[in-house]
Amino acid sequence: MDKPTLYLLIPLLPLFGAIVAGLFGRFVGRAGAHWVTILGVAAACVGSFYVLYDQLNGGEAYNGNVYTWLTVDGIDVSVGFLVDKLTAMMMVVVTFVSLMVHIYTIGYMEEDPGYQRFFSYISLFTFSMLMLVMANNFVQLFFGWEAVGLVSYLLIGFWFKRPTAIFANLKAFLVNRVGDFGFLLGIGLVLAHFGSFYYADVFASAPAMKDATISLFPGVQWSLLSVACILLFIGAMGKSAQFPLHVWLPDSMEGPTPISALIHAATMVTAGIFMVARMSPLFELSDTALNFIMIIGSITALFMGFLGIIQNDIKRVVAYSTLSQLGYMTVALGASAYSVAVFHLMTHAFFKALLFLAAGAVIMAMHHDQDIRRMGGLKKYMPTIYWTSLFGSLALIGTPFLSGFYSKDSIILAVGASQLPAAGWAYFAVLTGVFVTAFYSFRMFFLVFHGEERFGKVDEHHGHDEHHADDDHHHGLAPGEKPHSPGLVVTGPLVALAIPSLVIGFIAIGPMLAGDFFKNVIFVNSEAHPAMEAVIHHAHDALGMGLHAFMTLPFWLALGGVVTAWFFYLKKPSIPAAIQAKTGALNTLLENKYYMDHLYIQGFATFGRKLGKVFWKAGDTVLIDGLIVNGAAKLVGVFAGLVRRVQTGYIYHYAFAMIIGALLLLTWWLGRFLITQ
Numbered sequence: 061m062d063k064p065t066l067y068l069l070i071p072l073l074p075l076f077g078a079i080v081a082g083l084f085g086r087f088v089g090r091a092g093a094h095w096v097t098i099l100g101v102a103a104a105c106v107g108s109f110y111v112l113y114d115q116l117n118g119g120e121a122y123n124g125n126v127y128t129w130l131t132v133d134g135i136d137v138s139v140g141f142l143v144d145k146l147t148a149m150m151m152v153v154v155t156f157v158s159l160m161v162h163i164y165t166i167g168y169m170e171e172d173p174g175y176q177r178f179f180s181y182i183s184l185f186t187f188s189m190l191m192l193v194m195a196n197n198f199v200q201l202f203f204g205w206e207a208v209g210l211v212s213y214l215l216i217g218f219w220f221k222r223p224t225a226i227f228a229n230l231k232a233f234l235v236n237r238v239g240d241f242g243f244l245l246g247i248g249l250v251l252a253h254f255g256s257f258y259y260a261d262v263f264a265s266a267p268a269m270k271d272a273t274i275s276l277f278p279g280v281q282w283s284l285l286s287v288a289c290i291l292l293f294i295g296a297m298g299k300s301a302q303f304p305l306h307v308w309l310p311d312s313m314e315g316p317t318p319i320s321a322l323i324h325a326a327t328m329v330t331a332g333i334f335m336v337a338r339m340s341p342l343f344e345l346s347d348t349a350l351n352f353i354m355i356i357g358s359i360t361a362l363f364m365g366f367l368g369i370i371q372n373d374i375k376r377v378v379a380y381s382t383l384s385q386l387g388y389m390t391v392a393l394g395a396s397a398y399s400v401a402v403f404h405l406m407t408h409a410f411f412k413a414l415l416f417l418a419a420g421a422v423i424m425a426m427h428h429d430q431d432i433r434r435m436g437g438l439k440k441y442m443p444t445i446y447w448t449s450l451f452g453s454l455a456l457i458g459t460p461f462l463s464g465f466y467s468k469d470s471i472i473l474a475v476g477a478s479q480l481p482a483a484g485w486a487y488f489a490v491l492t493g494v495f496v497t498a499f500y501s502f503r504m505f506f507l508v509f510h511g512e513e514r515f516g517k518v519d520e521h522h523g524h525d526e527h528h529a530d531d532d533h534h535h536g537l538a539p540g541e542k543p544h545s546p547g548l549v550v551t552g553p554l555v556a557l558a559i560p561s562l563v564i565g566f567i568a569i570g571p572m573l574a575g576d577f578f579k580n581v582i583f584v585n586s587e588a589h590p591a592m593e594a595v596i597h598h599a600h601d602a603l604g605m606g607l608h609a610f611m612t613l614p615f616w617l618a619l620g621g622v623v624t625a626w627f628f629y630l631k632k633p634s635i636p637a638a639i640q641a642k643t644g645a646l647n648t649l650l651e652n653k654y655y656m657d658h659l660y661i662q663g664f665a666t667f668g669r670k671l672g673k674v675f676w677k678a679g680d681t682v683l684i685d686g687l688i689v690n691g692a693a694k695l696v697g698v699f700a701g702l703v704r705r706v707q708t709g710y711i712y713h714y715a716f717a718m719i720i721g722a723l724l725l726l727t728w729w730l731g732r733f734l735i736t737q
Contacts, residue, residue: 063122067141070107070151071190073100074158078184085176093176097183098162104186105155112148116571121145121580123196123260135257142196142259146402146581150193150334153409154327158186160553161322164417167550168318168424178218182322185211189327193334197257198247201335205243205299208328209236215323216315225314232308239298239305246291249274253284263341263583270345289342289349293356296332300386303360307656309383310367313375317420320375321413324382330405333389337398341583344396347480350589354394354475354482358489361387363654365496369503370650373430374419377504381456382412384493388471391486396589397474398582403572404467411455411464411561414554418449421550422508425543426515432504437513441543446509448554453505455561457498457618460609463565466602468494470573470595472614477594494614498621506629515543566602573599 061069077100081093088096115121121144128138141147161182169178188211192204217229247257253269254262272284296302301309312324323329336343336353343349361384368380385408392401423430425442439446455464472494475487515537537543545551571577574596584592598605609615628635640647652658706717 063143064124064126064141066107066111067122067143067194068126070104070111070155071187071194073103073107074183074190075187076100078180078187081176081183082180085180088176090175093179094162094166097179098159100183101155101159101162101186104190105152105159108148108151108155111143112145112152115143115145115148125196129199135251135255136197137199137257138197139200140196140258141194143194144581145577146334146338147194149402149406151190153406154186154189154193157327157409157413157557158182158189158322160413160417160557161318164321164420164550164553165318167546168420169316172316174218178215178316178318181211181215181218182319185215185319185322185328189331192331196259198250198259198262199257202244202247205295205331205335206240208323208331209233209240209299212312212319212323212328215319216312218315218319222314228308228311228314232312235305235308236298239295241294242291243295243298246288246295249284249288249291253288259338266341266345283346283348285342286346286348289339289346290352292339292342293332293336293349293353296336296390297356298332299335300329300332300390301360301383302332302356302386302390303363304656306360306364306383307653307660310376310379310653313373313379317375317416317423320379321416321420324379324416327409329382329386330389330409333386333393333401333405336390336393337402337582340396340398343393344583344585344589347588350394350396351480351482352394354391354478354480354486357387357390357392357394358482358486359387360384361391361493362489362496365493365500367650367653368500369496370647371500372433374422374432374435374504374508375416375430377432377500378412378415378419381415381497381501384497385412385456388468388490388493391490392471392474394486395471395474395478395480395483395591396584397471397591397595398584399573399578399592400467400470400474400595402578402582403568404464404471406568407455407463407467407561407565410557410564411452414448414452414557414561415456417550417554417557418445418452421445421546421554424546424550427537427541429515429537432507434514435508436511436515437509438543439509442509442545444551444554445545448551448558449505449509451558451561453501455565456501457621458494458614459618460615461566461606463561463563465609466565466569466599466605469605469609469612469614470569470599473594473598474591478589478591480589491613491617494617495621498618499625502622502625503629506625511630511633566606569599569602569605 074097077097080088080096085093121142123140123142125136125138125140128136130137162179165178165182169175172178185208188204188207190204192201192208195201195204213229213233216232217225219225250262251257253272253274254265256262256265266285269284273281274284274287276282276287294305298305309324309329313320315323343353364380364383364387368377368384371377371380385404389401389404389408392398392404421442422435422438422445425438425445426435429435451462455462458465458468472487472490475483475490478486573592586592598608649655
């Protein structure tokens with residue numbers, strides 16, 4: 061099989077599975093739906109691993125068109141693939157995590173009436189994401205970008221009979237449209253000034269455009285590349301849930317848990333990170349854009365972590381963790397450490413998908429109760445879930461030698477070495493975030509798996525949560541009922557994800573950061589942006605980096621976070637309540653998520669509706685209907701009424717009118733004659 065055919069088959073196999081399960085689900089049945097989609101994604105996964113193997117063993121990068129959609133004024137709009145090491149790595153991550161989610165879904169969605177529809181959606185999502193990461197031009201990138209947005213809308217609102225799910229998917233859709241509007245403007249700006257949609261053409265022309273300017277306002281010149289890069293990054297802010305376009309992601313927990321792992325941990329939310337890394341030849345030419353990216357990422361990394369501390373819904377804790385980690389990746393992009401950002405993207409995909417699926421297993425065992433205050437002591441009932449959750453949590457907080465350590469510490473090293481003006485604040489944010497991450501992660505871990513058993517009881521918390529994402533079933537265990545450990549179809553994917561969560565960082569850091577894995581793929585101006593030099597110095601020796609970590613500040617901050625969580629929630633559980641009582645204003649601020657939802661809903665949305673009402677009343681009702689349409693009709697009516705009075709039917713009236721008319725004409729003529737004389 062030639063390479064173009066293989067590259068085409070990899071995204072088309074999941075698409076075929078999605079079509080069969082979606083359109084013919086009632087004919088193939090539940091088993092048929094999951095087999096056709098799982099086999100399609102499994103084949104795509106095997107193909108992706110082969111592509112990565114080929115790239116690692118000297119295979120040439122492929123850049124070619126598969127199908128030309130249209131050509132307008134010499135500009136091609138085509139379906140084309142760019143397959144290099146960055147693409148191959150992303151393909152493996154997308155298909156492997158998707159495969160694990162597909163298998164896990166058999167157990168999680170076992171009783172759901174929309175079983176076939178769900179498999180169709182997640183397989184369609186895999187196709188969309190593959191088209192995005194394999195694109196060699198902006199049009200196909202935008203197609204994949206919008207397709208994953210559409211499928212996420214369908215998945216978040218999968219239980220469409222619940223108002224909360226419909227609100228959540230509409231919120232996600234609208235917030236992403238804001239980001240996508242900026243993204244589309246950025247693509248339009250690139251086309252207008254570079255004359256091509258193809259990455260290769262745009263990147264080749266970029267250095268010559270470094271000093272080009274555009275006038276957005278009369279008399280004010282802006283750097284073309286800065287404006288274009290910031291607009292493209294606004295698209296990433298929406299898709300990768302960066303402040304202030306982050307508000308959709310926590311609410312997206314309304315969807316079933318498997319899609320939380322697939323969309324909101326490993327794939328869709330990392331599309332923005334991938335896009336900026338792919339566009340490194342453009343972003344390297346704009347320090348303004350890089351500073352902007354670093355500031356946005358650092359705000360997201362730190363302040364979203366704070367929100368994770370006060371969450372009681374198990375999925376929302378992991379969701380805010382995702383927001384914070386996406387902030388870390390974005391900070392790395394701003395420091396020109398694109399390869400580090402992509403490296404963290406990869407490691408995070410495995411351990412965060414693991415944590416989401418483990419949370420789903422706990423939810424199943426607790427009969428769809430998601431409040432961690434009603435759990436506790438689950439270790440003895442769910443040993444496999446316990447150990448895989450522990451490995452995922454340790455990887456997340458950056459425990460030396462685990463995958464998350466290598467990627468997170470590399471980000472901190474890169475930011476510390478960056479010479480951009482925003483680097484000082486960003487360094488403080490990512491360091492503080494280490495303690496915050498460790499604290500909220502192990503707060504959840506200790507409350508769920510350790511301490512006294514709090515399930516099967518009616519307490520003061522019941523009924524006072526915001527809501528539960530999976531509440532199409534009853535909540536919680538009955539008094540005296542014990543949790544049950546899920547079967548192999550659920551625990552198998554957890555074990556499979558736990559393995560890379562433990563070892564992939566140690567294996568991959570050398571070639572990906574210190575080696576030439578991203579040579580000719582990611583471009584960095586090392587003279588202007590020397591951050592990667594500090595990373596390479598440590599990354600060439602994974603063992604030494606892990607040993608050295610025990611003497612560094614991030615390790616002690618992470619350890620401090622774990623010990624604090626252990627002390628607060630297992631030894632002295634009265635302390636958190638006392639702190640909450642003493643910090644009323646701060647707690648209220650965090651409970652209301654910095655009032656960002658209020659700003660958007662009560663502010664922008666309400667203002668928009670009121671402004672629309674003004675335009676409707678003044679513009680549509682008064683001006684258009686009242687004055688133009690109805691006004692014209694009334695004017696004709698008045699004129700017709702006057703004319704009707706003249707039409708009496710009497711001859712002497714008409715004769716009188718003729719005489720008066722003749723006199724007027726004679727008077728006008730005599731006046732003109734006398735004036736000319």
